[in-house]
Amino acid sequence: MASEAEVRSFGSPRRAAARPLVGFLAGLLRSPSGCLGLVIVGLLIVAAAAAPLIAPYDPLRMGAGPRLQPPSLAYLMGTDDFGRDVFSRIVYGARLTLQIGVIAVGISLTVGLLLGLVAGYGSRWVERILMRLVDVLFSFTEIVIALACLAIFGIGLTNAMIAIGIASIPFYARVTHSVVLVEKNKPYFEAAVSAGAGHLRLIFLHLLPNVVPTLIVVGTLGVSTAVLAAAGLSFLGLGAQPPQPEWGFMLSSSRDLISRAPWMMIFPGLAIAVTVLGFNLLGDGIRELLDPRQRQR
Amino acid sequence: MLRFIIQRLIAAAVTIWITTIAVTLLIHAVPGDPVRIMYAKFQSTPEQIEAIRTSLGLDQPIHLQYLSYLGRLFQGDLGRSIVGDQPVLDVLLTRFPPTLALASASLVIAIVIGMSLGFFAAYRRGTASDAIAMVTAIVGVSMPHFWLGLLLLFFFSLQLQWLPVAGNDWRSLILPALTLGLANAAVLARLTRSAMIDIFDQDFVRTANAKGLPKSLVLYRHALRSGLVPIVSMMGLQFAYMMGGAIVVENVFAWNGVGRLAIEAVFARDYPLIQGFILFFASVVVIVSVIIDVLYAVLDPRIRYG
Numbered sequence: 142m143a144s145e146a147e148v149r150s151f152g153s154p155r156r157a158a159a160r161p162l163v164g165f166l167a168g169l170l171r172s173p174s175g176c177l178g179l180v181i182v183g184l185l186i187v188a189a190a191a192a193p194l195i196a197p198y199d200p201l202r203m204g205a206g207p208r209l210q211p212p213s214l215a216y217l218m219g220t221d222d223f224g225r226d227v228f229s230r231i232v233y234g235a236r237l238t239l240q241i242g243v244i245a246v247g248i249s250l251t252v253g254l255l256l257g258l259v260a261g262y263g264s265r266w267v268e269r270i271l272m273r274l275v276d277v278l279f280s281f282t283e284i285v286i287a288l289a290c291l292a293i294f295g296i297g298l299t300n301a302m303i304a305i306g307i308a309s310i311p312f313y314a315r316v317t318h319s320v321v322l323v324e325k326n327k328p329y330f331e332a333a334v335s336a337g338a339g340h341l342r343l344i345f346l347h348l349l350p351n352v353v354p355t356l357i358v359v360g361t362l363g364v365s366t367a368v369l370a371a372a373g374l375s376f377l378g379l380g381a382q383p384p385q386p387e388w389g390f391m392l393s394s395s396r397d398l399i400s401r402a403p404w405m406m407i408f409p410g411l412a413i414a415v416t417v418l419g420f421n422l423l424g425d426g427i428r429e430l431l432d433p434r435q436r437q438r
Numbered sequence: 439m440l441r442f443i444i445q446r447l448i449a450a451a452v453t454i455w456i457t458t459i460a461v462t463l464l465i466h467a468v469p470g471d472p473v474r475i476m477y478a479k480f481q482s483t484p485e486q487i488e489a490i491r492t493s494l495g496l497d498q499p500i501h502l503q504y505l506s507y508l509g510r511l512f513q514g515d516l517g518r519s520i521v522g523d524q525p526v527l528d529v530l531l532t533r534f535p536p537t538l539a540l541a542s543a544s545l546v547i548a549i550v551i552g553m554s555l556g557f558f559a560a561y562r563r564g565t566a567s568d569a570i571a572m573v574t575a576i577v578g579v580s581m582p583h584f585w586l587g588l589l590l591l592f593f594f595s596l597q598l599q600w601l602p603v604a605g606n607d608w609r610s611l612i613l614p615a616l617t618l619g620l621a622n623a624a625v626l627a628r629l630t631r632s633a634m635i636d637i638f639d640q641d642f643v644r645t646a647n648a649k650g651l652p653k654s655l656v657l658y659r660h661a662l663r664s665g666l667v668p669i670v671s672m673m674g675l676q677f678a679y680m681m682g683g684a685i686v687v688e689n690v691f692a693w694n695g696v697g698r699l700a701i702e703a704v705f706a707r708d709y710p711l712i713q714g715f716i717l718f719f720a721s722v723v724v725i726v727s728v729i730i731d732v733l734y735a736v737l738d739p740r741i742r743y744g
Contacts, residue, residue: 174576276449277456279675280723282682285700285716292704292712293467369582373686376584377701392585399588400596410585418580425576 175426181419196229219404230386245367248306257317278311301380362424517710526714537695547619556630578624587690604692674727
């Protein structure tokens with residue numbers, strides 16, 4: 142996940158946002174890391190959207206092939222202990238992974254954005270109390286907040302997504318807060334204040350549009366953290382439940398068979414690592430594009 | 439300096455105090471009846487359920503519950519666990535040393551490998567070695583702890599049979615510590631590289647070089663000392679991540695620490711144990727970050743004399 146220092150060094154996010162999307166994508170394709178990230182994330186989206194066309198077998202059908210078959214032309218990534226095709230399960234798993242990323246980041250982004258705006262714009266006391274609370278949540282670490290949420294709601298993939306979303310709120314609140322503090326001191330904002338703009342107008346028409354571009358970048362990097370966290374919770378048995386083709390859960394069910402069927406452990410892990418790498422590279426690429434200082438390095 | 443330490447101690451105390459409120463509220467956030475959920479597998483009669491509710495103090499108004507929780511806390515009483523019916527503090531204290539050993543060993547591995555890699559990459563900035571080091575680091579950052587752990591287990595324990603699959607002696611500590619250490623080394627390498635690049639660009643390093651000081655003196659005495667400041671400031675967060683990562687890694691290697699205990703508690707819905715764990719975990723992280731902040735002040739004279 143991006144550190145605050147990295148986030149603050151984005152320079153002016155507006156400059157990039159003002160560019161047409163095509164130019165932005167072209168810039169991204171010019172940087173090797175951004176290009177690779179875009180390709181990986183693109184492949185993930187294609188796999189999720191076209192899963193029924195790509196996957197040769199039903200991901201849930203037991204006995205689609207013989208049990209514990211090593212990778213072959215018929216079963217590209219082998220079969221698991223129920224005779225299910227590992228490749229088909231991984232392709233369908235892309236759907237769950239994208240869903241987790243979007244829902245978890247959606248929750249933390251929305252709530253974090255609101256809290257950060259209120260803390261940055263509100264009175265000194267509101268700011269102190271909110272940011273102190275955020276500091277406290279930071280010392281819990283995300284996994285402990287997620288565990289606490291799961292202890293409250295009960296285990297399961299949906300609850301895990303919500304738990305991860307809640308666990309990352311402090312991070313997004315902090316980032317938004319630091320961007321708001323910078324924007325508040327810029328001439329355009331002071332001009333709007335002296336022109337007599339109301340609170341709602343100041344927050345939603347002046348601050349919000351300038352905070353959103355930065356948060357898009359942070360959110361892209363956040364997807365990788367969310368995917369990793371959800372896979373971790375499923376691995377621990379707290380997230381996805383059988384027979385869901387979730388990658389973390391697939392890894393956890395491979396544990397007892399590692400020596401007999403290592404492919405059951407290698408491919409789901411590879412899928413998680415490549416996806417997370419894709420979002421990390423994409424985030425790095427976007428950051429380079431927004432901050433020319435980084436590009437010279 | 440003293441003022442700085444006192445300020446940090448007050449902030450730490452406030453954090454722990456808010457945590458006590460949060461864990462008290464936790465059990466009330468549970469949808470439905472927490473006592474019934476906790477004792478679902480024991481097939482208790484309604485009378486027994488009510489008796490348990492009274493013994494846990496859950497029949498009292500929430501502010502009284504909080505005050506009595508706080509009162510017991512000051513006597514070192516964190517309640518009794520549902521599973522095994524043992525004092526929560528005793529359970530946590532028995533399971534903490536393995537976690538501390540794991541986190542410390544991993545921190546050493548992360549610092550040695552991560553900082554050397556980052557320092558080396560910054561020093562050879564723009565070369566192929568820099569690129570290789572940074573590609574390694576981003577792959578490391580993206581690698582799930584639990585997968586890295588399983589891969590190490592597969593190669594070193596099952597294929598080569600050099601190390602045990604699980605256990606609680608020092609040989610069993612090697613793989614979990616390596617897993618957690620390598621994952622965090624990658625994060626530290628990226629941090630170190632960017633901090634050192636900022637330092638290498640500064641005037642005082644150029645001046646030291648221009649004065650004709652030996653290269654090693656400039657690197658280690660001038661650059662590294664200043665570069666350590668921002669790195670140490672991130673170390674508190676690093677330690678918190680390390681403790682969080684330990685929860686997952688302990689479960690991969692069946693390492694009997696508090697992380698494994700926490701997962702068992704969530705499965706069993708053992709709320710007194712979960713509450714105790716959260717409070718304990720947050721306190722450890724807060725205390726360590728105070729220590730790190732003081733260390734940071736010692737390194738950076740601007741804070742020491744500020």
